[in-house]
Amino acid sequence: MTTGVTAAKGFRAAGVAAGIKASGGPDLALVVNDGPSRAAAGVFTANRVKAAPVLWSQQVLKAGEVTAVVLNSGGANACTGPLGFQDTHATAEKVAAVLGHSAAEVAVCSTGLIGERLPMDAVLAGVEKAAAALSAEGGADAARAIMTTDTVPKEAVAHGAGFTVGGMAKGAGMLAPALATMLCVLTTDADVSAENLDRALRAATAATFDRVDSDGCMSTNDTVLLLASGASGVRPPYEEFAQAVHEVCASLARQLVADAEGATKEVAIEVIHAVSEADALEVGRACARSNLLKCAIFGQDPNWGRVLAAVGTTRAAFEPDQLAVAINGVWVCRNGTFAEDRAKVDMSGREVRITVDLNAGDATATIWTNDLTHDYVHENSAYST
């Protein structure tokens, strides 16, 4: 059995070195849906400054059918003006010509530096090379070709009764709500309508990728696509299918957090006893965006005061003297003030769980984030990305 985007029947994929990256590493991936269905759904960045491939793919997805996805690393093709859009169009046309399909069914994703044109000779030649390499075992190569500062490829698979959902993702920095900075392609051999693909995808991303906030920055290129081939012949109940999509998204989202740029900690901010899920999410995000708190986590300092300072910036329902905070299970703050000895907290492991009890209601939500480290500063100051 193959992995990632080729785990489901009806898909072929490839990842090749097209010469877009200066490093000479793999930088172009192609995923092809051989059907019989070509139903598809997509979710895109909420950033108003959208890269050319996002603008293109949004149009493609309106028709609800995708035959192929071409993805490149080594350049975001964002803020490149009308010529950049023409480059995306030309890439889709090339894929269509090579595969014998219509460009209107070819989604395009790009990731890398903003504000520079892609080397189109390399991209177009890379499309031919990738098409020649397409295989039902190509998922792993595709996952590798979309990496930028990722240190490991990210793939996941979930199985339902007679059907499979698989996927790949990239993303290491610029991870924030309304999609982490990322490209993600999910495939399934279930027979699902475009409408239900859209519904399942939106539900899954809202509860997974949208709850990752690595560095508070929102990308111009975020794209999550879900393609259904129907090749299994199985038409699963919606809830069962949605659950499988959720599982794959949750796995990929955790892999993004685990590989975030320069991070030494994977941090779950769990907000409990909120009046609403929206309140819980707002509080979780405020904590995830506190640079002071993130530095303290890097320093393994159970600095709950910085948690309260972040909670206090939100509009969530709570009384300051009712707040409680646990770090890795030790309730260092109760009733808005110090409680258990902070020396009891062990933050030496890679996973850190901060629980914020608002003491106001019954809702809960968890946001995943990372610490703020020297390596984050180094990676994002020493290189243009």
Add this chain to the structure above:
Amino acid sequence: MTTGVTAAKGFRAAGVAAGIKASGGPDLALVVNDGPSRAAAGVFTANRVKAAPVLWSQQVLKAGEVTAVVLNSGGANACTGPLGFQDTHATAEKVAAVLGHSAAEVAVCSTGLIGERLPMDAVLAGVEKAAAALSAEGGADAARAIMTTDTVPKEAVAHGAGFTVGGMAKGAGMLAPALATMLCVLTTDADVSAENLDRALRAATAATFDRVDSDGCMSTNDTVLLLASGASGVRPPYEEFAQAVHEVCASLARQLVADAEGATKEVAIEVIHAVSEADALEVGRACARSNLLKCAIFGQDPNWGRVLAAVGTTRAAFEPDQLAVAINGVWVCRNGTFAEDRAKVDMSGREVRITVDLNAGDATATIWTNDLTHDYVHENSAYST
């Protein structure tokens, strides 16, 4: 002529080492208004988790009269519960007893680590020591005693026709809108009503301290006080007085940015041609809060793509293909895409000016921020502050 809070007639101040800080450095300041007026105004943190001294001083300021301000570094007295509030009360009572006034006219400010009780024996003995040291030349000592991670004391003075406004401030991290993390005491010998003091102070802080966003974090302790002695006998026109207050606040705000924790750059984000000042501020703050942009500035990388990515997260009125960005005067982005050669940009100096042209209206605003550096991570991970 003396500086800071004793530049204006009618004020005495002192700064002493009370033994609150482990370092043994100066950590307690006292500012006394000898009148004849005791009119005062205050602006406090918008954080809903407010330190005990903030809750106390807000009550004091409701009556519009302040005789003395006692300030300590070495501990924020935040998230310390009812006992922490009693500590603040006891400190004010001690000042009142020593000076022969009412505690209801004594404002209290604290700064330092959140979540720990103050060493009250040291604080109360320090109040006596400071009262004994009060002098009309004590401004500089007071400014030094409120420093935490500040590397230099911050003072400023402005002169009007026959009157003076002076002030001191501290603050180096946790600087964000709705007050930078800071304590600030302003004094004037002008004869101004509490109502006009409040009006002038709110106008000045909204256009100065509120536009500093060093690290996006909002403190539990921010306090800006303005005390008028009326000792000059001059009752200046409101606009002239407000201008002097603005000047002092602007100077202190710039000093905060210049001394921000671990910063190597002072960055002005100037947003022009916005539809409204609110739009300009929202865009400026979004840029000031982009960790990716702040790392690029540290790396002297004119990465305008990260500017556009930040602008795109706002609700401000603009068209993506109408955006322009200049870095230190070089228009590296026009019409939403690359323009002048980024190699022309010189970011080697300490000051960096990023101009964002929204091409949408006539409003302008500038937000001051800093770069994100290894030293910021170090200072905020290696020590509890």
